[in-house]
Amino acid sequence: MTVRPLAGTAGIVAFAVLLLAGAAELQALRERRYPLPTDEAEGSLYVQSGTVARRLAGAYSSVAADLYWIRAIQHYGATKLRLTAMPVGPEPPPLIAALPDEYRLLYPLLDLTTALDPRFNIAYRFGAVFLAEPYPAGPGRPDLAIALLEKGLRERPDKWEYMQDIGFVHYWYDHDYQAAAEAFRKSSEIPGAPWWMKSLAATTVALGGDRQSSRLMWTAILQSAEVGWLRQDAERRLLQLRALDDIDALQGGVDDYTRRVGQPPPDWATLVRAGAVRGVPLDPGRTPYELGTDGRIHLSPSSPLYPLPAEPARQIAPS
Numbered sequence: 001m002t003v004r005p006l007a008g009t010a011g012i013v014a015f016a017v018l019l020l021a022g023a024a025e026l027q028a029l030r031e032r033r034y035p036l037p038t039d040e041a042e043g044s045l046y047v048q049s050g051t052v053a054r055r056l057a058g059a060y061s062s063v064a065a066d067l068y069w070i071r072a073i074q075h076y077g078a079t080k081l082r083l084t085a086m087p088v089g090p091e092p093p094p095l096i097a098a099l100p101d102e103y104r105l106l107y108p109l110l111d112l113t114t115a116l117d118p119r120f121n122i123a124y125r126f127g128a129v130f131l132a133e134p135y136p137a138g139p140g141r142p143d144l145a146i147a148l149l150e151k152g153l154r155e156r157p158d159k160w161e162y163m164q165d166i167g168f169v170h171y172w173y174d175h176d177y178q179a180a181a182e183a184f185r186k187s188s189e190i191p192g193a194p195w196w197m198k199s200l201a202a203t204t205v206a207l208g209g210d211r212q213s214s215r216l217m218w219t220a221i222l223q224s225a226e227v228g229w230l231r232q233d234a235e236r237r238l239l240q241l242r243a244l245d246d247i248d249a250l251q252g253g254v255d256d257y258t259r260r261v262g263q264p265p266p267d268w269a270t271l272v273r274a275g276a277v278r279g280v281p282l283d284p285g286r287t288p289y290e291l292g293t294d295g296r297i298h299l300s301p302s303s304p305l306y307p308l309p310a311e312p313a314r315q316i317a318p319s
Contacts (some may be wrong), residue, residue, distance in 0.1 A: 030096075037084065043277050066117075068113040106130060107139075110127040111148070111151075119155060119156065126229065126230070128165055132173045142174050160193035163190060164187040164221075164224060188200075211244060211245065221233075239284040246283060254296075
């Protein structure tokens, strides 16, 4: 019986997929039964060149890209969970301060992923957020986040979202508002960009670190997000800005009480009895705000919005 070429090709593809799946399952079984020490497991990135990875993957580069992407997510998620689960006090514990290389494989994994599949949109946009997140929630490398997005722009100059995300990294993580405004302006000039990008660029220049500018930026991210995770993150950031407004308003009432009585209130119940507040105030995540013994209001560490972003001083553009 003669096998037609099409059937033979399909058989080869099916066999290759089975081999790949079997190898993955075998590796997973091996790691479950004989786990590597942490340092060895995290340091075992055998292929670090995108060119070499593409040659090895051949026709299956997209499949390999998916595998590296999954590994990048696992590396980021597991490291973030391990570090953020450590007890956090007023100062970072010595152990956290001594672990600057915990995320050292994140960028190489993302670089390999996008080398294998240069149009892997989610890897660029998600990966940039992963890289830019401040330590310990991420490596705190906005420079690498921008490098990854610029790599995506070289492959897809039509992706205005990548340039918008570069502006977002400059704004939120670098607090470089001039650079952010310039990125938003460039994004607005890419065909297909929404009309509000020009407005966002102008507002960023004018308002700098003002919360209203942050709201405009996050609303823009929310409207342009192509995946649920990015939309959820933008929604969370908008709630954080609401929490900052709440704290300012509540702090004014606490300060008034302190001036009248001569000492800060010991708890919320005291303020309720004094008529300063109607009840224990809740943040937008429905968690009670904390009132310190010094009379300062803070977001609770148990809040889904914790920690709040550090707010830079407002920068006013010259008239």
